[in-house]
Amino acid sequence: MTDITVLSRGLSVPKGFGDASLVAAPPGAIRLLGGIPAPEALPVEDFGRASAALWEDRPAAVAGLQYSQTPGFAALRSWIAAREGVDPRRIVITNGGMHGLSLAVLTVVERGATVAVDDPVFPLFLRALEVSTTATLPVPVVGDGFDVEYLAARLAAGERIAAAYTVPDFHNPSQVTLPADKRRALVELAERYGFYVIADNPYRELRFAGEDQGHAVFNDSDRAIHVNTFTKTLGPGWRLGWLVLPEHLVDPVVRLRNRGDSHSPTVTQTIVENLVTQDGWFDGVVKAANDLYRERAQVLVDALHEELPGAFGTQVPEGGLFLWPRLRDDSLDAAALYERAAAAGVVYQQGAHFAASPQQESARHLRFAFGDRTPDELREAARRLAQAFHGA
Amino acid sequence: MTDITVLSRGLSVPKGFGDASLVAAPPGAIRLLGGIPAPEALPVEDFGRASAALWEDRPAAVAGLQYSQTPGFAALRSWIAAREGVDPRRIVITNGGMHGLSLAVLTVVERGATVAVDDPVFPLFLRALEVSTTATLPVPVVGDGFDVEYLAARLAAGERIAAAYTVPDFHNPSQVTLPADKRRALVELAERYGFYVIADNPYRELRFAGEDQGHAVFNDSDRAIHVNTFTKTLGPGWRLGWLVLPEHLVDPVVRLRNRGDSHSPTVTQTIVENLVTQDGWFDGVVKAANDLYRERAQVLVDALHEELPGAFGTQVPEGGLFLWPRLRDDSLDAAALYERAAAAGVVYQQGAHFAASPQQESARHLRFAFGDRTPDELREAARRLAQAFHGA
Numbered sequence: 001m002t003d004i005t006v007l008s009r010g011l012s013v014p015k016g017f018g019d020a021s022l023v024a025a026p027p028g029a030i031r032l033l034g035g036i037p038a039p040e041a042l043p044v045e046d047f048g049r050a051s052a053a054l055w056e057d058r059p060a061a062v063a064g065l066q067y068s069q070t071p072g073f074a075a076l077r078s079w080i081a082a083r084e085g086v087d088p089r090r091i092v093i094t095n096g097g098m099h100g101l102s103l104a105v106l107t108v109v110e111r112g113a114t115v116a117v118d119d120p121v122f123p124l125f126l127r128a129l130e131v132s133t134t135a136t137l138p139v140p141v142v143g144d145g146f147d148v149e150y151l152a153a154r155l156a157a158g159e160r161i162a163a164a165y166t167v168p169d170f171h172n173p174s175q176v177t178l179p180a181d182k183r184r185a186l187v188e189l190a191e192r193y194g195f196y197v198i199a200d201n202p203y204r205e206l207r208f209a210g211e212d213q214g215h216a217v218f219n220d221s222d223r224a225i226h227v228n229t230f231t232k233t234l235g236p237g238w239r240l241g242w243l244v245l246p247e248h249l250v251d252p253v254v255r256l257r258n259r260g261d262s263h264s265p266t267v268t269q270t271i272v273e274n275l276v277t278q279d280g281w282f283d284g285v286v287k288a289a290n291d292l293y294r295e296r297a298q299v300l301v302d303a304l305h306e307e308l309p310g311a312f313g314t315q316v317p318e319g320g321l322f323l324w325p326r327l328r329d330d331s332l333d334a335a336a337l338y339e340r341a342a343a344a345g346v347v348y349q350q351g352a353h354f355a356a357s358p359q360q361e362s363a364r365h366l367r368f369a370f371g372d373r374t375p376d377e378l379r380e381a382a383r384r385l386a387q388a389f390h391g392a
Numbered sequence: 393m394t395d396i397t398v399l400s401r402g403l404s405v406p407k408g409f410g411d412a413s414l415v416a417a418p419p420g421a422i423r424l425l426g427g428i429p430a431p432e433a434l435p436v437e438d439f440g441r442a443s444a445a446l447w448e449d450r451p452a453a454v455a456g457l458q459y460s461q462t463p464g465f466a467a468l469r470s471w472i473a474a475r476e477g478v479d480p481r482r483i484v485i486t487n488g489g490m491h492g493l494s495l496a497v498l499t500v501v502e503r504g505a506t507v508a509v510d511d512p513v514f515p516l517f518l519r520a521l522e523v524s525t526t527a528t529l530p531v532p533v534v535g536d537g538f539d540v541e542y543l544a545a546r547l548a549a550g551e552r553i554a555a556a557y558t559v560p561d562f563h564n565p566s567q568v569t570l571p572a573d574k575r576r577a578l579v580e581l582a583e584r585y586g587f588y589v590i591a592d593n594p595y596r597e598l599r600f601a602g603e604d605q606g607h608a609v610f611n612d613s614d615r616a617i618h619v620n621t622f623t624k625t626l627g628p629g630w631r632l633g634w635l636v637l638p639e640h641l642v643d644p645v646v647r648l649r650n651r652g653d654s655h656s657p658t659v660t661q662t663i664v665e666n667l668v669t670q671d672g673w674f675d676g677v678v679k680a681a682n683d684l685y686r687e688r689a690q691v692l693v694d695a696l697h698e699e700l701p702g703a704f705g706t707q708v709p710e711g712g713l714f715l716w717p718r719l720r721d722d723s724l725d726a727a728a729l730y731e732r733a734a735a736a737g738v739v740y741q742q743g744a745h746f747a748a749s750p751q752q753e754s755a756r757h758l759r760f761a762f763g764d765r766t767p768d769e770l771r772e773a774a775r776r777l778a779q780a781f782h783g784a
Contacts, residue, residue: 011648039451039455042453042454048453051443054443058436062436065436065627065629066426066628067628068628068629095652095654095657096654098651098654235457236458237657237658237659239653255403256523258519261631262487265631267630267663
């Protein structure tokens with residue numbers, strides 16, 4: 001008998017993170033689980049108007065229901081390319097960020113090759129990586145992100161990698177942003193040693209404080225793949241994102257996509273293209289969302305200080321959807337705390353799920369996703385968390 | 393430098409078929425190119441109503457824009473499962489038929505393994521297959537489809553395959569249907585020799601004459617993957633299809649999909665689920681479409697007889713979107729005929745593009761896709777084709 005096989009053989013069974021977001025929390029629990037946009041931030045009325053426009057024009061609707069080009073709709077790619085500052089030919093529309101990561105991995109990671117990854121890491125990237133390899137070089141994510149010097153030292157010592165994966169803006173889970181000079185240094189390493197930087201940037205638009213550290217450094221290098229998505233701004237349900245590819249990777253990625261689902265749905269591309277190409281529309285959506293997230297981040301930080309003074313080391317986020325507080329009491333059992341918190345009616349992601357190595361530091365953190373919770377819910381979440389602490 | 397790599401390495405550059413459908417035909421040419429539904433058969437008004445319903449209910453719309461489960465929407469899977477006569481757990485929603493083929497190949501075809509394929513074959517399957525292998529065993533498609541006895545003889549002689557690929561209903565390109573007894577025999581071979589049947593069935597609903605040869609034989613076997621799609625009924629632009637999987641392949645396929653684009657868009661699933669779960673809606677759409685296709689098939693056959701008596705061996709289709717006439721004059725240069733036809737204002741797919749082996753038989757055929765052309769266009773196409781013949 002032929003064994004079942006190939007890419008699907010040996011893929012790990014999902015556990016912990018990545019499924020907790022979909023698992024039923026205790027009834028009434030406040031969920032600080034997923035990096036998903038606030039319901040209030042989704043421009044549903046605009047989606048409705050653009051959808052109606054699509055179906056009202058029958059000849060256009062019919063034409064729009066046929067097959068389309070693999071790289072995606074031209075006007076959508078042009079709009080993205082203008083924002084990215086690149087030629088539209090280098091944009092390939094994907095079915096969201098995970099799909100972009102998957103295409104990137106399948107295009108530049110040889111079977112069994114080693115890939116440097118954030119530690120702590122977005123766990124679903126390790127899953128995406130499994131189709132090519134499970135060999136990783138965990139690189140500590142420090143106070144200002146991916147430790148480029150650590151990687152440089154390992155490379156200088158002879159280690160070789162096919163790619164380096166990091167979330168440069170508002171890191172998942174650790175909320176930090178990679179400074180401009182470290183971005184430059186990372187890309188220079190990639191160019192020197194011949195690996196690819198996979199820059200996973202879903203939170204980039206969600207800056208509500210501080211200074212943009214720039215992304216041209218990724219878009220200008222032949223050794224960087226810049227992965228982005230509409231998931232955190234327009235909603236995961238669209239399953240629409242894009243890759244900014246070096247010129248020489250465009251054809252390989254398109255050929256690979258030709259062997260997959262051919263192209264993203266025309267229905268979703270039509271609606272999103274219609275909206276984003278309206279002058280100022282997308283910036284307006286993002287600004288309204290960031291006003292919400294700025295407030296929510298501050299409310300959560302303040303509530304934790306008030307309800308649990310001294311319990312956490314926290315940093316007010318400059319953007320994104322995550323707070324990554326560190327437990328100050330090293331004797332506290334983080335797993336037991338999680339159980340008590342769930343019983344008290346608040347659920348979050350345990351830091352241990354994000355460790356890319358046996359290091360114990362991640363387990364001392366909690367990941368709170370604040371974006372889709374109201375200020376009142378965030379305050380109540382902090383109160384319930386305090387109950388969990390006091391039950392310790 | 394790391395080479396670019398892995399799945400995307402060595403993928404062929406698309407040529408001929410599969411791109412001709414998207415290439416600009418000469419201005420004014422009648423296009424008999426693609427297996428796509430008639431514009432008149434697409435229920436655009438219903439799509440508009442279901443879209444409006446989605447966006448009108450804001451809480452539901454917002455919930456529907458979040459992440460969802462990888463196998464697809466529950467009610468959509470249940471509706472499909474009821475039609476297929478299987479447990480809903482065995483249905484995985486895909487982004488259309490090509491995506492289903494791709495997931496099937498990546499799940500059951502070892503790298504470098506041999507796969508038996510229709511000859512002539514749907515060329516995009518060979519492309520999907522390239523991510524795992526280029527080793528094929530071409531199996532002649534004869535008057536009643538895939539030659540199961542030929543395959544049986546090769547297997548008896550010691551040849552081993554990972555899978556056998558065929559289009560059982562209204563074969564692409566050759567329009568024939570595999571009879572019930574040959575389906576049974578093929579599945580029995582798969583069970584005896586331990587390979588998988590990949591039954592690619594996009595045209596199955598489009599029967600307008602003759603007897604259904606049944607699909608339970610595929611759905612009842614642990615050795616068959618049944619690939620289907622809404623592409624030919626509701627339109628390619630939805631990029632929605634499904635796999636009927638043997639129980640033991642459900643988890644491997646879901647794990648693989650987890651590493652790809654996670655799930656099909658909720659927006660498209662919501663709209664299609666809303667419609668197909670309305671009692672009788674889908675059957676009504678299919679019946680109206682088949683009334684069109686029955687007429688168009690007959691018009692084309694009649695017009696060819698009238699304009700070019702004796703030029704072709706033709707068979708009136710019982711369903712699907714293709715006519716696969718054979719040139720009677722073996723001395724006629726089929727490639728030169730195509731050039732003259734294009735110059736006369738009619739384009740089609742040349743049979744040679746579908747050959748899976750060096751056999752010359754396919755090149756003696758033409759593939760006319762009649763589904764999206766009106767009767768008047770089909771009659772005019774036959775007249776232009778007659779000009780091309782007379783210019784020979």
